[in-house]
Amino acid sequence: MTSNPNKSLEHFVSSADFDPQTVSKLTPQQERYYTASQWQIMWWKFRKHKLALYSGIILVCMYIVALLAELVAPYSLHNREIDHIYAPPQVVHLFHEGDFIGPFVYGFDYQLNMENLKREYTPNPAKIQKLQFFCQSEQDYEFWGLIEGNFHFICPDEGGTLFLWGTDRLGRDVFSRIIYGSRISLTIGLIGVTISFVLGTFFGGLAGYFGGIVDNLVLRAVEILKSFPSLPLFMTLSALLPVTWSPLGVFFGISIIQGFLDWPGLARAVRSKLLSLREEDFTTAAQLMGASHARVIGRHLLPSFSSHLIASATLAVPMMILGETSLSFLGLGLRAPITSWGVLLNEAQNINSVVLYPWLLLPVQPVILVVLCYNFLGDGLRDAADPYK
Incomplete structure (x- = not known):
């Protein structure tokens, strides 16, 4: 007695409840993945690496700051404050004696320590120097050596100082020079x-x-x-x-x-x-x-x-x-x-x-x-x- 191979195949398919349309049908997520380009797949995998993603954002921000250095730096590259040589970093405050004033720094009182010849600067709470944003400063510059301007994202108060990271031996702002x-x-x-x-x-x-x-x-x-x-x-x-x-x-x-x-x-x-x-x-x-x-x-x-x-x-x-x-x-x-x-x-x-x-x-x-x-x-x-x- 010979068996019919087609009948055996039909019996196997029906017993396994095999539905070709169900098996070949893709979910929208699967279809999106299989039709994506190589660069899209790389981007999806890269986004899951949060540490790498945040690192890339930080690097992009740093390169943007480097591109706009003249605008971001509060002082020009070679500006010297001869009255504030080796001045320490100034801390930005928001409140003064419990009252909200906005971003500001305290001015310095200066004296020379004759024992070790160290320049000593003491913050004076009576000298409140507000920070100015999107302002025009006395610090002129040439943007990339091409365009003259004096616009800055942040400026010190008129007659005040803004040394976020202190000054060097010539009185130059360290923060601006780092930028x-x-x-x-x-x-x-x-x-x-x-x-x-x-x-x-x-x-x-x-x-x-x-x-x-x-x-x-x-x-x-x-x-x-x-x-x-x-x-x-x-x-x-x-x-x-x-x-x-x-x-x-x-x-x-x-x-x-x-x-x-x-x-x-x-x-x-x-x-x-x-x-x-x-x-x-x-x-x-x-x-x-x-x-x-x-x-x-x-x-x-x-x-x-x-x-x-x-x-x-x-x-x-x-x-x-x-x-x-x-x-x-x-x-x-x-x-x-x-x-x-x-x-x-x-x-x-x-x-x-x-x-x-x-x-x-x-x-x-x-x-x-x-x-x-x-x-x-x-x-x-x-x-x-x-x-x-």
């Missing part, structure tokens, strides 16, 4: 990483994809560059910059030097990854379909480990910021009249000054904040770009 210094310190990392990223992915991609003599040449170049001590090499290249260059030219020169010294590490990582990916079936399929070498590398291989590239780029930016800060602190990087966080910390080398005037170390706070934010942001972007998470 101006953010332009250099935040930008130098982006320029250096861009150069390093382009060189690292280019030479690493060539070495990993082609192999052979190309791989040997790239590896030998990487080994030669890595064999030099980084600090003496940086000092030598920095010394070669012409003394006649403007401060802006020196800034770009330092950025380019940092980029050229940092690419070998990324090139090694790209090379090792492409050595394995070039043997995959999708690479062979792309080659058989007539795709050029540049298309195979750029459209198929590099996106396959984009999470590693993103993490490397985001981690390289704070490292370059730390490098510029450290070298400028030692007097080997940027120098006055350029203003960066490292140049500001250079004034805190005298331990006696730090003991007497600890607010001179305040420029280290934005450095720590930027490094932490970039690290958290890199973790979030790496997880969002990882296809296996």
